Amino acid sequence: MPTPDATATEPALLNIDGAIATITLNRPAAFNAIDLSIAKKLEQFGADVERNDNIRVLVIEGAGRAFCAGGDLQTIGAAVEANDVNSVVGELLKHYHAFIATLRRMPKLVLASVHGSAAGAGLSLAFVADLCIAAEDARFTPAYAKIGVSPDGGGTVGLAASVGPRRALQVFLAEDSFSAAQAYDWGLVAKVVPAVELKAATREFALRLAQTAPAGLAATKALIHRAPTTPIQAQLDAERDAIIDCMQTDEFRVAVKKFTSKSK
Numbered sequence: 001m002p003t004p005d006a007t008a009t010e011p012a013l014l015n016i017d018g019a020i021a022t023i024t025l026n027r028p029a030a031f032n033a034i035d036l037s038i039a040k041k042l043e044q045f046g047a048d049v050e051r052n053d054n055i056r057v058l059v060i061e062g063a064g065r066a067f068c069a070g071g072d073l074q075t076i077g078a079a080v081e082a083n084d085v086n087s088v089v090g091e092l093l094k095h096y097h098a099f100i101a102t103l104r105r106m107p108k109l110v111l112a113s114v115h116g117s118a119a120g121a122g123l124s125l126a127f128v129a130d131l132c133i134a135a136e137d138a139r140f141t142p143a144y145a146k147i148g149v150s151p152d153g154g155g156t157v158g159l160a161a162s163v164g165p166r167r168a169l170q171v172f173l174a175e176d177s178f179s180a181a182q183a184y185d186w187g188l189v190a191k192v193v194p195a196v197e198l199k200a201a202t203r204e205f206a207l208r209l210a211q212t213a214p215a216g217l218a219a220t221k222a223l224i225h226r227a228p229t230t231p232i233q234a235q236l237d238a239e240r241d242a243i244i245d246c247m248q249t250d251e252f253r254v255a256v257k258k259f260t261s262k263s264k
Contacts, residue, residue: 011038013063014045019056019210020203021049021108028064034121034153035072039096046102056210056217058106059202060129061113062122070120070143071152093152096121100128100154104225107218109209113202114138114180115195124155127162127188130221131209133202134180135195140188141177161228162188213251219243 007013013024023045025032032038049058062068071092079088103110112129119141126132126140144151151159151172160168163186171178183189193201209217219242227235246252 068122
């Protein structure tokens, strides 16, 4: 008899291929809803990717018919019934938010590859990533307001930084759902492609991003994310320090030598 695939029962999977790592949310029967098992696995994988100096780009995708349906309401509903929300949701978010913090902190670019539904924490994950590519069939559903709660999973971080506070309030409080095309118009999605092309287009995009020298990629990400909350002079000082550091790398020396030799 064939041996069952051991990865089939894992709540998330990590694959590393050269400079590109891929985390796959792997609870397709639950539309990749976030429960404690997946939160712990994501925290572990985030730390693994952050430590690996060979990785330049991390892709996050979902198995099955959806990217991520948000927090696991079966788990949360049971906690509500047991009057144990503090403990259950607190433990879940301790691990999941550690993963989100790692995504923002790590000196690698994070690319969300979204198809099907991205709802609640799934929407937050899509937009807390540094960049997002989406299939034409992708649908983004804030969901939080419908059940009377506020956003989690970095939703107020990624969305507000991308579209500003007014649009973020509109998304979370006044939008039932919106399409990939609308997300593109708002600047939340970098590329929209046919669903059958998403896998290949994500790979092509990740490879393009991975061509950036590690020092330049890490410095650019850090500068961009700190800019909204940093005074102008401190930001300019950080830009000065970062570009000087980048100019002392072998990648910069090779690039400049190549450029100057062409111009002679």
